[in-house]
Amino acid sequence: MDYFLQQLINGVTLGSIYGLIAIGYTMVYGIIGMINFAHGDIFMVGSFISLILIVALGITAATPVLLLILALALVLVVAMALTAVWGWTVERVAYRPLRGSFRLAPLITAIGASIALQNFVQVSQGAKNKPLQPLISGDFQLTDGGADGSGFIVNLSYMQILIVVTTVVLMAGFTYIINKTSLGRSQRACEQDRKMAALLGVNVDRTISLTFVMGASLAAVAGLMFLLYYGVVDFYIGFLAGVKAFTAAVLGGIGSLPGAMLGGLLIGLIETFWSGYFSVEYKDVAAFSILAIVLIFMPEGLLGQPEVEKV
């Protein structure tokens, strides 16, 4: 039971990170109907930007708590802004010229952009793993391991709390933006019918760009969280994280924000429980199989709307 609880905590943490990335996929797919294959690599770039900023600001575990929080907040904001520029540029260079082209075209440029981004980071930052000493340590012990100390000690670290809280806050913020602001309204309009939205005065190109900006900045948050949680990044983390986040988006129902979050949580939980109870080697197989099974039996996902095919 204690072991289960620990896995649950770990799974929710991992799921939050996947969920944040998944939102980028789901928003872009919802609005222009393409898989932004480079999104996983945008997440990786965000992670690297965060790492460089942390090292540049000289943040270590020895930094006083208040200063540490301020500095990390600064890192978060700057990383979000810079990663957003990366997301915007990819859209501008690789996707916008192909809008209205046949549907495979942007997918190919997306794969090209993904390869280019990965190798750009490899060239500019080196291929080595970059380990970061843990900045936020300490935890709550939820169980004491029994009187004789033989039981399993369940830890809930500050880091995990931070990740989950940040995710919840950001999710609330973005749900507000989508549902209440005029930007969100134009996004939803473009999602329903791009041509009609344009006729009614919505600047479609701008809305799509902003969607990429929002997705990329959320990916940057996920990148920072990933970095702080695992303490190591390399140029290749984007691919796997990207595929799993996409799985999460599909599982939750692509195009739906709460769906992406729910899907992220489920994928995180499945992966942790699979590694905890079965085998670590095959955890990716578990995640991919879930993707295939969901798509085959429930293509609209958990919270998505079934697509009506029109002639």
Added chain:
Amino acid sequence: MMQARQRDSLFVASVKDSLGGALVAFALACVMVGLKVDVASGRGAELFLEHRWLAVAIAVALVFVVRLGMNMFFWKREDAPSLGLSGFLPKGGLGDGSTNLLKYGMLVLAVALPFALMYYLGSRGSRQYIDLAILVLTYVMLGWGLNIVVGLAGLLDLGYVAFYAVGAYSYALLAHYFGFSFWICLPLAGILAAFWGIILGFPVLRLRGDYLAIVTLAFGEIIRVVLLNWYEFTGGPDGLSGIPRPSFFGLEFTRGEGGFADFFGLKYNSIHRIIFLYYLIFIMAMFTNFVTMRLRRMPIGRAWEALREDEIACRALGINTTNTKLTAFALGAMFGGFAGSFFATRQGFISPESFTFLESAIILAIVVLGGLGSQVGVVIASIVMIGGFEMFREFEEYRMLVFGIIMVVIMVWKPRGLVSSRTPSVALSKNAKGISADLVQEGHG
């Protein structure tokens, strides 16, 4: 006077736009290029930063200058001359006659290549070029195989490398456990790959477009992860080595009695095997091409293309979409399997590392960049992508970066691929002209 003002405003507008571009370039480069985080050796795993502000300045200046030039002379001018690059290709892609000429020219060149190389460079000098030609032909074959699935049937398959892997491992494992020879395994590998294609295809072919793409990607990864972790059976990350080489009608390419050279009274030379492999893959690729071209004229091929254009209309006309898709998937997989077992016999060693997603992406890129559904396009794209890629072997680090950028650039420049004119598979008149790919909806028929 009037003109001067216009010129002026053009200049001002160009500068403004270029400044914007430079600003974006700065935002992109300031952290990712300007600072390099590295691991200090010897001081624990401490991280330190390396400053490279000069590189940032160069990148920003480059973006500014290029954008300014483009704005001044091309983008913002109404009388802009069209960009030089498109002048190299005839309007609307290659016409019918030139495509035919190109086809036969390439065919003759491909047949004569090893001997021409041997004649000019000698057996030692030509070896690396023939090796490269074998690699290019392998990708041509894979491209043609995938072309059936993506180009003709319009099913986006991002996990094609899985069938390549199935073919390679089928041969390697059959040879390893049962001692089967290459010629028995070649058809078996194709059949097994086709079988896998059906197994994977059956549940997923109900999915549309991008969903299908992502599920095939997932299957590709699953097969790779299984190959990687099933240590007892597949050798895991160590792979399988000592895969037997193919023989020429029972003649081994060995030195001494009973070998290929001995039988034909030639002096033994290791290049014989390379040339044999070259013609082997050449024949296999041409076989793929032949089957595809024939199938295109048969009802099943027409059904593939109809399916690509409009699935609902197909169903309305009574085409069994599941079977149509499955045959395309299985046939594509079969050719992938053939190519895979050729790969295994050529390398003599295989490991899961050769079958990553990147490989699928490269094959797909070849098909799409060549122009979906175009057989000649696949050849051109393979030569450009693989040949170009191998040329820059010394720039190991940069070539993948350039590869990715080229994928984006070619696609933005010519979204319909390099060969964007298609001969209709079915036409009423005997002398039907090729039509521009822009006239068809999804692929190009």
